[in-house]
Amino acid sequence: MSPVADTTEQFTTDDLAEFTRESSAATALGALALVWVALSVLSLVGVGGIVPPLRELVMVLAVYAGLVFAIGALWRYSKSDALLIVGVMLALYVVFGVAMVVFLELPLNGLVNTLRRITFLSAVYAMLVLALNLHWGYTGLFNIGVAGFMAIGVYTMAIISGPELGLGLPLPLGIVGGVLASALVGLIAALPALRLDADYLAIVTVAFSEIIRLTLNSSVFAEMTLFGTTVGTGGGQGIRTPENPIRAIFYTDPGDTSAGLTPVGDVLFEVTGSLKVFLVSGVGIRDSVVIGLAYVIALVAIVAAFYWLLRRIGNSPFGRVLKAIREDEMVANSLGKDTQLFKIKTFMVGCALMGLAGILWRGSTGFTIPSDYMPIQTFYIFLALIIGGAGSNTGSVLGGIVFATLLFEGPPQLARIIPVLLDDLFGLQITDAPNTSIEAIAPLSSLDVTPFIAYSLENISTLRFIFLGVLIVYLMQNRPEGLLGHRKESAAAVDLSAGRNGGGDRE
C-alpha cells in the first residue's frame, strides 16, 4: 500500500493474520477428519444412537472446511479472476449439493433443479450488480431506483412482444425496445437528478422507481386499445411475457409442447430422462428442468458478455474519466471534461443494462407483476454490490453469486435441513409451528425451545430480512470496501508500474 512496500520480503501483520487464518482452517480440517475417523470406527463396531448422524454431520463440515481452505488459497494465489469466480461457484455447488444429498436425500431431479435455481439467481444478480457497479462503483452515482429501470425494460418488452395485452411483434424487437426504453427513462431521470448531490439523487431515484411501479400497478393503463389491438400493463394482475425462446431448441413449436420435439430435444430428453448419478437417489431429470438448465447456460454466457463489456468500458479513456468523476468531479471538470455529459451517458448505459437484465430475469419466467419491482429489490442488488466491493467488476460478479446463493437461497434451504438434523441428533421433533410469537417465546421460560425453533424456521424469510439488515450495517461499519473493493483498479489500461522498478511486481 505505502511506497515502502517495495521491500517485498518484509513480513507484515497482514501476512501474519492471513497465515493464522489459513493455518486455523487447516487445523479445523484436520481435527474434523480425525473426529470423523473416530466416529467411523465407533459406528463400525456397532455403536448406534447419535454416532451415525454425527458422523454424517462431521463429514459434511470437513468437506466445507476443505472448501474454505481451497477458496482461501485460490483467493490469495490465483492471478486469474475468471478462475476465482468459477472456483467460488463450484465450491457453492458442492456446499449445496452435499447438504441436499446427505441431509435431505434429494433425488437427482430435485438436486439439479436446486443447482439450476442458484445458478439462475447468481447470473441475474451478477448482471444487475455489474450494471449498478457502472453507476455507483465507477462513477459514484448513487442510483437506488434499479428496480424501476428493470420494470421499464420488462414491461416494454412484454407490451411489444407479449402474447396478451401486447402487440405480438417479434421478440428481438421487444428486447431492443425494452433496452432502449430503459435507457430513455434513464435519461429522463438523469437530466434533473444528476445535478444533485448523491443523497438527493438517492431520494429522487427511489421516488422515480416508485412512481414507475405505482403507474404499472394502476388500473388506468391496465388495458387500452391502440391501433386496433388491446395493449396495457395489466395493472396489479400483472402481464404475460413472451415464451422463452430457448424452448425452440427442444420443441418444434415453442408455444405448444404437443407439436413434437426437435431432433436435439428428442436425443437430449432421452439421455437426461434416464440419467443416474453415483450416490444420488432417483433416476432422470424432468424435461422442464432440462429446458431451464439450457436457459441458465445461455445466461452464464451473457454474464460473461456483460463482464467483458464493462471491463472494456472501465479500461477505456471513457472509463478513466468516470473514475476521475467518482474521486473528484471538480478536478475532472477543471481538466476540461464535460462531466455532466459523461454522467448522463453512463447513467443511460447502466439503465439500459438494468433493463436488459430485468428482461432476462423477470421476462423469462412467463409472467411478471408490479410487486416484482419493490424498492427491496434494489436494496438486494446494492447489498450484493457492497459485499463484492464497489468499483470491481470481478467483485460485482462474486457479490452477486454470494448474495444469491448464501444469503438469498441459503436460509430457506437451511430451514429445511435444521429440523432433519435436530431430529437425527437429539430426537427433537419440530412439528407444527405456533401461530404467534408469544406462543413461541412463552415456553422458553420453561426451557422448551422447540416452539421457538419451529416459529423461527417457519418465519425464516422474515429472519432473513433482519439478517440482511444487520449485515448491511456490519459491512458499512467494518468492511465498506467489500470482498474485492480494496483491489484498486489502475486507471490505465496497461500496467504502468511494471517497467518502473526494473520489472519488479509491486503487489
Place this chain on the structure above:
Amino acid sequence: MGATQAYIRGRKLITERPGLVVVSAIAVLLFLDLVRRILTGATLISTVAGYVWNGTVIGLIIGLAGIGLSLTYSILNFANFSHGDYLTVGAFSGWTASYLVAGLGTATIGELFLLNASPRDIGITATAEPLSIVAGLVVAIVMTILIALLIDRLVYEPMRDAGGISLLIASIGVALALRYFVVFVYGTSLRGLTAGDVPKVSPTIVDGTITIDAHEATLVVSAVLLMLGIHVFLQQTKFGKAMRAMSDNKDLARVTGIPTERVIQWTWLLGAGLAGSAGYLIALKRGSMGFNLGWVLLLLIFAAVILGGIGSIYGAMIGGVIIGIVRNLSLVWLPTDFSLAAAFLIMILILLFRPEGIFGGVKTA
C-alpha cells in the same frame, strides 16, 4: 420604463430558467382550471374543502415526522432511510399499550399484546377510552426514543466520521432489520385497531358538507401541541442554539465547548419521539395498520423535508402540510392511484428549481 424593465426581467427568466417558467405556467393553468371547475360546478367547493382538510390531517403527521428527519439530516449529515420505520415502531408499541390498558380482562394478555384481540371487543375510540389513547401515545414516544437511542449507540456512534452515503446505506440496513423485527413479533397482517361509533361533526361548506371525526381532531390537537412544544423547547433551551451551531459546523461547535455527543442524543430523542407519536396518531386516524406503515410514508416525509428546506423544522412542518394537501388535491384531476406520484413529482420539481427548499435561506432549527 417599468414595463421595459419587467420585459427585460421576464426575458432573462425565460432564457435562463425555461423549466421554471414552464412549471409555473402549468401551476397557473391548474389553478385556473380549478377555478373554472368550481365556477361551472364540475367540482364542488365542499369536495375541495374536504380534500384540503384530509390533506392537512395527513400533512400534520408528515410534518411531525419530518421534524425529526430534518434534524438528523442537518446535524448528523445523512438521509435517514430508517426514519419511516421509527413510525412503525411507535405505532405498534403504542397500540400494544393502548390495547393492554383498554382491554385488560376482556382478552388474554397475549392477544392484547400482539393486537390480535378483536377490535370490537376492546372498543377503543378517542371518546370511549381516552385514557388508553393517552397511554398509547406516551408509550409510543418513549419506546421509539429508547429504540432510536439504542440504534444510535450500536450503529451510528461507531460511524460518526463516516460519509453521508455510508450512513445512508447503514440506515437502509437498520430500516430492514427494524421493519422485519416488527414482522417477526406481530406478523404481516393488516389489522383493524378501533371500533365503535366515532363521534363526528359535519359542518356545511357552501354547497355541501365535510366530515371531521374525533380521531382526526385528536390527531390535529396532538400534532399541533407537539409542534408547539418543540418550538418552545428549541427557543427556550440552549439545545436549540447548540443544534444550530452543530448543523453549521461540527468541529467548530466542538471546539467552542458544545457537548456534541449530548446534542446528537437530544436530536435522536426529539426526532424519534415525534416520529413515534406520528406513527401512533396516523394509525389512530386510519383505524388500521400494517408493518409497512412507516416505510410507505417515508418518501412523503422526505418530500416534506426537502420542500421545507433541510434543517428547518418550521419548513418541515409547513412542507408536510403542503405535501399532504397536494397529494389530496391532486384527486381533482388524477385517479387515486397517482396521488402519491403527484407528491413525489412536487418533490422532484422542488429539487430541480429550488434545491435549498422554501425555507432554505433561513435556518430555524
